[in-house]
Amino acid sequence: LVGFYDGVFGPGAGSFYMLAFVTLAGYGVLKATAHTKLLNFASNIGGFVVFAAVGVIDWKIGLMMGVAQFVGARIGASLAIRIxxxxxxxxxxxxxxxLAAKLLADPANPLRQ
Structure with a gap:
C-alpha cells in the first residue's frame, strides 16, 4: 500500500514506510529508518527508470536535487546515529x-471539491 502511495503521490512515503516497520514489523526506530531508506531508494530507482524511458527528466534540476538529497541524508544519518x-x-x-495539513489544504484535493 505504501509503495502504491509512493508511486501515485510520493511525498511522505518514507514516513509511512517507517511507521509500518515500527508498528507492523516491530523494528526499533533506527532499524526502521535504515530499512526505510532502502525501500525509498528502490522506489525512486523505479520511478527514475519509468521517467527516463519516457524521456521526461529535467537533468539539471534532477542532479541538483540529487546532490541536496545526498547531503541531507548524510546529515540526517549522522544525527540519527548520534541522537x-x-x-x-x-x-x-x-x-x-x-504533510497531512499540506495535502488537506491543497486546492486540488478531491476532498475539497
Whole structure:
C-alpha cells in the first residue's frame, strides 16, 4: 500500500514506510529508518527508470536535487546515529502532521471539491 502511495503521490512515503516497520514489523526506530531508506531508494530507482524511458527528466534540476538529497541524508544519518530516537520520533510526528495539513489544504484535493 505504501509503495502504491509512493508511486501515485510520493511525498511522505518514507514516513509511512517507517511507521509500518515500527508498528507492523516491530523494528526499533533506527532499524526502521535504515530499512526505510532502502525501500525509498528502490522506489525512486523505479520511478527514475519509468521517467527516463519516457524521456521526461529535467537533468539539471534532477542532479541538483540529487546532490541536496545526498547531503541531507548524510546529515540526517549522522544525527540519527548520534541522537537516536529522541530526534527521530518527534520529527516523524511533525513531518506527518505537516504533510497531512499540506495535502488537506491543497486546492486540488478531491476532498475539497
Amino acid at each position: 537516536g530516537a529522541r530526534l527521530i520520533k518527534p520529527l516523524l510526528v511533525v513531518v506527518c502532521l505537516a
